[in-house]
Amino acid sequence: xxxxxxxxxxxxxxxxxxxxxxxxxxxxxxxxxxxxxxxxxxxxxxxxxxxxxxxxxxxxxxxxxxxxxxxxxxxxxxxxxxxxxxxxxxxxxxxxxxxxxxxxxxxxxxxxxxxxxxxxxxxxxxxxxxxxxxxxxxxxxxxxxxxxxxxxxxxxxxxxxxxxxxxxxxxxxxxxxxxxxxxxxxxxxxxxxxxxxxxxxxxxxxxxxxxxxxxxxxxxxxxxxxxxx
Numbered sequence: 001x002x003x004x005x006x007x008x009x010x011x012x013x014x015x016x017x018x019x020x021x022x023x024x025x026x027x028x029x030x031x032x033x034x035x036x037x038x039x040x041x042x043x044x045x046x047x048x049x050x051x052x053x054x055x056x057x058x059x060x061x062x063x064x065x066x067x068x069x070x071x072x073x074x075x076x077x078x079x080x081x082x083x084x085x086x087x088x089x090x091x092x093x094x095x096x097x098x099x100x101x102x103x104x105x106x107x108x109x110x111x112x113x114x115x116x117x118x119x120x121x122x123x124x125x126x127x128x129x130x131x132x133x134x135x136x137x138x139x140x141x142x143x144x145x146x147x148x149x150x151x152x153x154x155x156x157x158x159x160x161x162x163x164x165x166x167x168x169x170x171x172x173x174x175x176x177x178x179x180x181x182x183x184x185x186x187x188x189x190x191x192x193x194x195x196x197x198x199x200x201x202x203x204x205x206x207x208x209x210x211x212x213x214x215x216x217x218x219x220x221x222x223x224x225x226x227x228x229x
Contacts, residue, residue, distance in 0.1 A: 112213025
């Protein structure tokens, strides 16, 4: 290195306290660098030799060389890991779901896509006013999207439309482990008024955003009231 830095001066410049030395490694055998065309170059002098195929012997110990079967196996393992990670994200974190029907007008259009956060599955962290995706209790094959009106222990009006018209209605208490849901468009919604409270175990997740038919994030529209009030 000292000679390289001073070679343009034509002579070695004095350097205090430094004496160039050469380290001799006993029994050193130059390694061969395998090229794609099957030839090999000596690592010590940069020369080349012919006739090598780049397989077998010490060449297999090179850290960057792998046989074709090993590269294929590595690609397969990476693909499996990618699929497993995608499945984890879709089943446990976020999923994009298609929603149709007029039951959530004007909050949601009759057709569009929403983002469901599966971290809220089984009712974890769900509050009154949240939009949720859940299985319908009387038909598990149907996945519905409604708004939470009551949580366990809350009192709710079974038919708000009748109460608004001055007709007779009743109030019920949401049992433990259940929630009361309803559509924003009550006149075109089939909800807890028809099949009762929904078990929290059937909640798939919380709707956090709309991605088709208009893009926006959802937040709870209700104002929380303290116990003092």
